[in-house]
Amino acid sequence: MSQPSSRPHLTPQFCFNQTALRDFLRLSRSTIDDSITQNLNALHTPSRSPFNPSSTSTRSLTPPSSSRQIPAETCTSFKQKVLFPSWASRSDVLDYCAGVATSPDPDDPDSVLRQIEDAKVRERVVDERLDPYSARYFPQEARTESLAMLMRNERTVEKIIRSRTWSLVGERCGEGGSVDEAFDGWRREQGKGKR
Known part of the structure; x- marks a missing residue:
């Protein structure tokens, strides 16, 4: 078992x-x-009696x-x-x-990096006419998330x-x-x- x-x-x-x-x-x-x-x-306990070869000659119903x-x-x-x-x-x-x-999670090693990255994104000036994708920001998720x-x-x-x-x-x-x-x-x- x-x-x-x-x-x-x-x-x-x-x-x-x-x-x-x-x-x-x-x-x-x-x-x-x-x-x-x-x-x-x-x-599942197998058959308790000794094996009998004749038992295979008939089909169990x-x-x-x-x-x-x-x-x-x-x-x-x-x-x-x-x-x-x-x-x-x-x-x-x-x-x-x-x-x-x-x-x-006070011990998250990436929390400081995430805070710095968030601050940079807030300060950034984006001209979407020049680069429509530059406004995209995908923050890194915390390890608790x-x-x-x-x-x-x-x-x-x-x-x-x-x-x-x-x-x-x-x-x-x-x-x-x-x-x-x-x-x-x-x-x-x-x-x-x-x-």
Whole structure:
């Protein structure tokens, strides 16, 4: 069985290092969600009796869905020990970095350069008859703005991935309900257990 992703040490520097942030999310998603079919197949217990070659001479007429069902206790264990903890670590990272993106950034190394560039643009005299494109100014975005855009995109990706994963878990484990209800219920249970 796969292991849940461990949450990295959360600092603003981790969030602003978009390569490290994306690598964590990519690795966590590939380990659990992208390979959910293989993870669920690994939970399915194969035939308990010794292999009988004559069993291949006849075709089984059992519906594929019933032969693919995973025992409830195995599914519950997988969800509580692997799937939901992995989702929780990604949620914690996304929430923390979204908070960093909306906070003031006094350590932004490019803020002074942006201020100088803005001042130059305000002082510049432009004759648009000579060069109609000279009035264009494309300010460099702050790293918090870039991080905020990345967080919006990653939250959308996370929602899609969880929905897909949950539909496969529901198919194989006989789960019902929404992904948000199940995950939020698990988080509430974890919160009660920690007190």
